Amino acid sequence: MHYITTIKLTFETIEEIISANKKLALSDEAKNNIVCCREYLEKKIASHGEPIYGINTGFGSLCDVLIADEDLEQLQKNLVMSHACGTGDEVPQEIVKLMMLLKIQSLSYGKSGVQLETVERLIDFYNHDMLPVVYQQGSLGASGDLAPLAHLSLPLIGMGEVNFNGKKQQTNDVLKQLKTQPLQLKSKEGLALLNGTQFMSAYGVWCILQSKKLSNSADTISAISLEAFDGRIDPFKEHLHTIRPHKGQIQTAKNIYKLLEGSELVALHKMHVQDPYSFRCIPQVHGASKDVIEYAENVFLTEINSVTDNPTIFPDENEILSGGNFHGQPLALALDFLAIALAELGSISERRTYQLISGTRGLPAFLVAKPGLNSGFMIPQYAAASIVSQNKQLCTPASVDSIVSSNGQEDHVSMGANAATKCFKVVENVQRILAIELMNAAQALEFRRPLKSSHQIENIVTEYRKQVKFLVEDEVMYPEIEKSVEFLNNLFFHH
Numbered sequence: 001m002h003y004i005t006t007i008k009l010t011f012e013t014i015e016e017i018i019s020a021n022k023k024l025a026l027s028d029e030a031k032n033n034i035v036c037c038r039e040y041l042e043k044k045i046a047s048h049g050e051p052i053y054g055i056n057t058g059f060g061s062l063c064d065v066l067i068a069d070e071d072l073e074q075l076q077k078n079l080v081m082s083h084a085c086g087t088g089d090e091v092p093q094e095i096v097k098l099m100m101l102l103k104i105q106s107l108s109y110g111k112s113g114v115q116l117e118t119v120e121r122l123i124d125f126y127n128h129d130m131l132p133v134v135y136q137q138g139s140l141g142a143s144g145d146l147a148p149l150a151h152l153s154l155p156l157i158g159m160g161e162v163n164f165n166g167k168k169q170q171t172n173d174v175l176k177q178l179k180t181q182p183l184q185l186k187s188k189e190g191l192a193l194l195n196g197t198q199f200m201s202a203y204g205v206w207c208i209l210q211s212k213k214l215s216n217s218a219d220t221i222s223a224i225s226l227e228a229f230d231g232r233i234d235p236f237k238e239h240l241h242t243i244r245p246h247k248g249q250i251q252t253a254k255n256i257y258k259l260l261e262g263s264e265l266v267a268l269h270k271m272h273v274q275d276p277y278s279f280r281c282i283p284q285v286h287g288a289s290k291d292v293i294e295y296a297e298n299v300f301l302t303e304i305n306s307v308t309d310n311p312t313i314f315p316d317e318n319e320i321l322s323g324g325n326f327h328g329q330p331l332a333l334a335l336d337f338l339a340i341a342l343a344e345l346g347s348i349s350e351r352r353t354y355q356l357i358s359g360t361r362g363l364p365a366f367l368v369a370k371p372g373l374n375s376g377f378m379i380p381q382y383a384a385a386s387i388v389s390q391n392k393q394l395c396t397p398a399s400v401d402s403i404v405s406s407n408g409q410e411d412h413v414s415m416g417a418n419a420a421t422k423c424f425k426v427v428e429n430v431q432r433i434l435a436i437e438l439m440n441a442a443q444a445l446e447f448r449r450p451l452k453s454s455h456q457i458e459n460i461v462t463e464y465r466k467q468v469k470f471l472v473e474d475e476v477m478y479p480e481i482e483k484s485v486e487f488l489n490n491l492f493f494h495h
Contacts, residue, residue, distance in 0.1 A: 001025055008305045009105055011297060015209055017101065018094070023127045024101070026108060026119065033110025034119055040315035041113040045069075045187060053311050053322040054191040055113075060143070060406035076190030077157060083150035083194055084160065086135030091148065091199075093163055095424075096131045098202035099152055102304050103193070111307040111314065112192035121156055121183055133161040133168060134199075140405055141416030144308060144326035145199030148417070153193040158182025188311075195309035200331045203420035204300045207335070210427045211293045211342055214434065215286065217488055218345045219252055220460065221438045222282050223259040225352045226266075226275075227453045228444030230361045233257070233266045235280045248290030253283040263454040272361075278351035285348045292341035299334040328416030332399035335419035339426045343391040346426075346433040350384040356440045357381055367443045367471070374474045377440050380481060384436040387429045394422045394429075435484040439468060446470055460491070 001023050016022070026034075044052070051057045051066050058065035059079060067075050091099075100122060106112070107119050125131070132155045138147030154160030155171040159182075162171050175182060185193075225231075234240075236257045241250045260266045274280060311322040357377050359365035368376025398419035404411045442461050445453065452458055467483045 008301075010301070011205070011209060014098070014101070014205060014304075018097070024104060024123050026116075026123065030108040030110070031116060034108065034114065034116045035110075037110040037113055037313050037315055038115055041188060041313055041320075044320065045072075052320055055188045055311070055320070059191070061409040063409065072187040073184060076185040076187065079190035079194065080150050080153050080157060080185070081159065083146050084154050086138040086147040086151045088135050088137035091134040091136055093131050095202050095206055096134050096152070096163075097126065097129075098205055099134070099148070099198045100126045100131070102198040102201050102205070103149070103152065103196060105304065106196055106198065106307055106309065107192065109307050111312050112309050113188040113313045114192045115186055115189065118156065118183060118185070118189055118193075125155065125162075129164065130155070130174065131163045132171075133163060136421050139199055139417035140403065140410070140413035141197070141200055141328035141332055141418070141420075142326065142410060142413035143310075143406075144194065144196040144328070145417055146194050148199040149194045149196060152198070153190070156183045156193070157185060191311075192309045195326045197303060197308045197326060197328050197331060197416070200328050200335070200416040200420045201300060201303050203424055204296070204331055204335055204338075205304065207338060207420075207423045207427050208293065208297050208300060210431075211296075211338060214342060214345060214427065214430050215290050215293060216255075217431075217434055217491070218286055218289075218349065219255040219282075220259060221349070221434050221441060222279075222286070222352060223256050224441040224445060224453070224457055224461065225356060225437060226256070226279050226282075227260070227263060227457060228363070228441050228448065229275070229279060229352070229355060230265070230268070230270065230272075230448070231275045231279045232270050232272075233260060235275070236260075236283065241283060246284075246287055246291060248294070249283045249287030251290060252287040256282060259456055260454050261456075263457065264451045265448055265453050268451070276351075276355055278348050278355060282348070285344060289341040289345050292337055296334040296338040299330050303331060328414035329399070332414040332416035332419045335416060335423045336395075336397040336399045339391075339419070339423040340395050342423075342426050342430050343388075343395050346384075346391055346430040347388050349430075349433050349437045350381070350388045353381050353384055353437045353440045356444045363444055363447055367440060367447070368474070369472065376471065376474065377443060380436045380439060380477060383481070384433050387433050391426050391429050394426050398422060431488060432481070432485055435488045436481060438464065438488060439480060439484045442468065443471060463487075463491070 053063050056067050057063050104122050132152045134148050134151040139145040155162050158172050160171050164174050236253045241253045308325045310326050311320050313320050357366050365371040366376035366378045368374045398415040401415045402412050442464050467487050
């Protein structure tokens with residue numbers, strides 16, 4: 001059981017909650033915050049004659065239209081229904097589950113005016129893996145993620161669809177099976193559910209968790225490539241990096257140096273004075289990406305421990321403030337930066353693959369006997385190059401874009417949702433590029449026998465060979481690429 005309190009979420013906590021499939025519950029402190037805020041709001045509405053945005057007014061450019069007291073609940077229901085305009089592909093269920101976790105965390109601070117029952121219903125959905133069907137397209141990332149969060153919220157009022165017990169079902173049918181009534185949203189609740197950055201944040205958290213693993217796997221695979229290419233150890237010596245002490249650079253050099261300890265190959269006398277940049281500059285390139293991952297992590301750490309809906313309620317200060325905490329600009333910039341940093345891990349990986357098949361350093365052309373009759377590893381490099389180029393296209397920043405919406409009221413938006421879904425695709429692409437490099441590196445390493453690499457590298461290659469065999473002559477390659485992706489996924493992503 002994991003208790004949602006006002007204690008900060010960390011990436012380690014989130015990973016633990018996900019990997020151990022932990023259940024959520026509200027702490028007494030969080031319950032008290034939510035109840036006090038709701039009571040304050042109800043008293044305020046009863047005693048306040050003036051319009052309060054989104055509570056007794058319309059939304060967006062309709063903010064000056066006053067709504068009668070008897071219509072306040074219908075107003076919130078209408079908001080959720082009308083804003084459920086998502087389209088395109090479905091959001092992966094693991095991201096939807098993260099969205100729910102982050103929405104629950106944000107509502108638990110007691111600044112949003114929701115009923116305790118509403119938050120507890122979200123927790124019930126989460127704990128029973130009753131995951132709303134949400135769509136990838138539709139958010140501008142500035143009133144928060146209105147369309148995706150509307151889809152996340154529809155099941156609370158008995159509408160929309162959910163993935164439950166392994167299949168997609170109508171929410172109403174599932175609620176009937178569970179003998180549960182839909183919620184009646186009260187004043188402000190629809191707005192609290194829909195305003196917020198949980199779509200962007202969930203994608204960002206997932207991308208950052210994967211990025212850390214991609215960064216580690218890139219270091220390991222590049223070390224195998226370096227060995228296979230008969231590369232030099234000099235560029236990884238510690239004192240070279242203490243005179244240009246970028247944190248990620250130092251860490252990468254240390255990782256590679258440690259991975260190659262005890263290698264017979266690295267100890268060989270080298271005929272060449274230096275290596276191409278894709279080998280020699282691994283610390284600088286991988287290291288720069290590590291530093292960006294850390295930057296993005298800090299941005300998202302702040303965001304997932306924040307209140308991002310609007311208006312925000314301050315019972316102690318006796319104020320209800322309409323502001324812009326839902327604006328995704330910090331996330332949009334960080335997601336664009338993260339996508340660029342990850343794409344570079346893929347870009348330099350593909351160059352190492354190219355060097356390995358180029359027929360230099362005593363390796364056969366395309367890493368196969370009888371090149372000509374056999375194409376060997378010629379075309380996996382094409383595939384990697386194609387994915388690298390797609391990443392370049394996906395790295396066009398979303399955050400420099402904006403478009404006017406809501407009749408001019410929402411006149412600058414972050415496009416953080418587009419930055420998020422692009423970054424997600426880049427993460428998946430980089431994993432494939434690295435898997436292709438691993439295929440080539442393991443193949444090339446066999447041509448260095450009987451000499452051995454380090455104990456660590458040899459162990460990884462031995463495990464790899466249980467799934468992907470050495471290629472003697474041409475075979476159908478795509479199953480081998482898929483096996484390589486799966487190996488990488490199991491080695492770094494499930495531990």
